[in-house]
Amino acid sequence: MLHIILFGPPGAGKGTQAEFLQREYDLVHLSTGDIFRYNIKNNTELGVKAKAFMDQGKLVPDELTIALLESEVKKNPAARGFIFDGFPRTAAQAEALDSFLHARGQEIKALLSLEVPEDELKQRLAERAKTSGRADDADPAIIQNRIQVYRNETEPVKAHYQDKGKLIGIDGVGSISDITKRLFDAVNRIK
Numbered sequence: 001m002l003h004i005i006l007f008g009p010p011g012a013g014k015g016t017q018a019e020f021l022q023r024e025y026d027l028v029h030l031s032t033g034d035i036f037r038y039n040i041k042n043n044t045e046l047g048v049k050a051k052a053f054m055d056q057g058k059l060v061p062d063e064l065t066i067a068l069l070e071s072e073v074k075k076n077p078a079a080r081g082f083i084f085d086g087f088p089r090t091a092a093q094a095e096a097l098d099s100f101l102h103a104r105g106q107e108i109k110a111l112l113s114l115e116v117p118e119d120e121l122k123q124r125l126a127e128r129a130k131t132s133g134r135a136d137d138a139d140p141a142i143i144q145n146r147i148q149v150y151r152n153e154t155e156p157v158k159a160h161y162q163d164k165g166k167l168i169g170i171d172g173v174g175s176i177s178d179i180t181k182r183l184f185d186a187v188n189r190i191k
């Protein structure tokens, strides 16, 4: 099983690069953000709950998010591995993921952290807002809030995996294909 966390601030390119990794290594791409947006579109109970947080650039509470993640993993018993995109986003989520996998005799192989300077993130998100239709991309104040939430609540997840010797930093600046190559090189070294 090859379980990889694709990590980085909003706008780092996680969704784009996760697609390439999924294809190259035949993994299941699991994006909590995409699943929440799907639920919002379909007006489910989960979607209604998540929307209130997402629209403000806040994190959806751990309890909801962890339950969602576990049920998605269980839906894919035949997977060769997962790319976790946008999860874990808090230390509590990282702990929950580790114990969930541990109970199944599995573990996270690596956390690949896309490193992109803040100015470039803001530019990319403003650009993405023109086509993504995402309310949380359209407002600079919400973007700022998401970056702040990343720094305060999500970045500690990096230290969690660094302590386990599983953190791999990836330069996230450059052409999409250059960054894909850096990610593939990293995965080929660990798999």
Ligand code: AMP
Binding pocket: 010, 032, 033, 034, 036, 053, 054, 055, 057, 058, 059, 060, 061, 065, 085, 086, 087, 088, 089, 090, 093, 136, 146
């Ligand atoms: P993303 O598509 O990964 O940028 O996520 C969009 C929004 O969904 C985030 O700003 C959060 O409100 C919510 N979200 C996605 N993943 C998580 C998570 N693991 N924990 C809490 N909230 C999340």
